[in-house]
Amino acid sequence: MANIYEVAKEAGVSHMTVSRVFNNPDLVGKNTRKKVMTVANNLGYRPSQVARSMRTKKTNYIGLILPDIINPFFPEVVRGVDDYARKNKYNTILANTDNDYEVEISSIEMFLNRGIDGIILGGIAGGKKDTAFLNKIIDKGIPSVLIDRFIPDVNSSYVITDNFKAGYDATKYLIDLGHKKIVVISSPQKIKIFRDRLEGYKQALKDHNIEYREDYICEGEELVESGYKTFKKLIKKNDDFTAVFAMCDFMAFGMYKFCKENNIKIPDDLSIISIDDIFTSALITPPLTTMAQQKYEMGYAAAKILIESIEKGAFPDKKVVLKANLIERESCRSIG
Amino acid sequence: MANIYEVAKEAGVSHMTVSRVFNNPDLVGKNTRKKVMTVANNLGYRPSQVARSMRTKKTNYIGLILPDIINPFFPEVVRGVDDYARKNKYNTILANTDNDYEVEISSIEMFLNRGIDGIILGGIAGGKKDTAFLNKIIDKGIPSVLIDRFIPDVNSSYVITDNFKAGYDATKYLIDLGHKKIVVISSPQKIKIFRDRLEGYKQALKDHNIEYREDYICEGEELVESGYKTFKKLIKKNDDFTAVFAMCDFMAFGMYKFCKENNIKIPDDLSIISIDDIFTSALITPPLTTMAQQKYEMGYAAAKILIESIEKGAFPDKKVVLKANLIERESCRSIG
DNA sequence: GTGAAAGCGCTAACAT
């Protein structure tokens, strides 16, 4: 493929004029510009982004680290990131880590070698290792933004759902329907965003003079199977409740399975509300009432923060909090 | 960040020795190697992939073009591609096109500018424009592999499901259950893989002496809503059937919705089988019996073909046909 | 086993 010198020669100008035509067309005379464009087209010339990156120290790549693109929460996030990125001449490089610390580290290494301009971290687990991990990135001076995670003690930009309010609203929705005995199928409480959801639940109870009961809370992992097991465990200890607040759709799906097997009718015998609204939630029976996270917007906003700060040469320093919206479907009913 | 010269200076060797330590360690004496490694670590040196690409004309990037990562079929494919790629020191750049020809073209432009080493095309629509599109890529001399599509008249590598057999097996499964009146909710017949599924259906009918009826086939798009509408249209014309072969899970989901609304019990009143097996299919009620496509393997195999041919400097030239596996769940019943 | 020279294709900085 033709390079800048061949185009220059053929067009009878210096290579710098060709460069300008592609980067600062205004600085080039109209006729020259036309001539150069014609020659460039004829020769099939396209500026090498690699050579450009070499010179400018800017690759227009951003790295996106997340546990697993197969988790239905992420594709929309990824699409949001990539849509904003692409609109602004950036490309996204994805790294699936399966929450494996070694892989997270090697992904960063790879990104560093590749000279990416910034990093977005989606849904990393948030333990102590992740604090170290994030600090490592920040120390390198690479702009970064967190999605769907808040890591205490680290001063990072992030885009997050208002998890307190989501937990509050979900609970309030059940209360308004007449429920007073509301159990919680909880995602890992070591992760801040899930603690926030629980706090929201507690506050809603308090505001409506309902007593908080420790034995109404049961914790598992963010997996369908875990939702099943966690609910099973809970119901064995105590079946005196009329509604469930599941902290994520996955766990709600697991509950659905348990209920089906044990002939518990949703919502007749039991109301269920959840948080996420992934694709499947509208399709199961009964369709799941859930607090929809704005997944696409999360990705989009994160990319926006990141890229704006890259362009400004400033460190990203914005916290965006998104609302979770109640999607009323058919898994809850009014009682009493 | 330190560059190769600083490391060389600090280690008291030439920069070429440093380069060799990272690329051909065997050519360097053991002691020198150790010394260099130590210095490199201390200085936090990492070879610039950009500079390397500039020199070698190889970026170790592959481009992956697909309609939309949000479509639940693709995340697993992407993961398969990326897992193989990453294992072999390649990274994947994703481009969502929404099947928009302009976007497909501009994605290619972008990939070309970036100097990617090869392209994987997943699920592009397959019309005339796509033939031209694919030929364009091949003409550029860029190695490419198709996933989940066969484009007639273009000599390209591909990884595909045995769609004829998938259609055949799905139909035979219903026949073995005693069904003789089997309608088809079809995905677009302008796409070769769906025509193959229909051929499989026809052959299964033939092999079991069941007459093929034109009015048993109704065509729509690969969308939940379209499954709903297409089935509605079909059933209005003719409700004399006991089973449905839906060509993709999405359309089956749409049918589920219609059946629920119209009090048609699955599988009691109607048996449904489909092709795909996306995440949701196991969670709906009743769980959907479907021919599982090997999505991850598709991506993995495509990346393997592509990268092997990049490394060999040869043009990819392999056709991989994957089996679709029957996942027996609860949407079909035995009759008569 | 190690080093010196050249150059990949571009842009920043400085001319004119």
Added chain:
DNA sequence: ATGTTAGCGCTTTCAC
């Protein structure tokens, strides 16, 4: 409005 020079950080090639 256009051109000249230098150099980004590597690897290829050739030399010793």
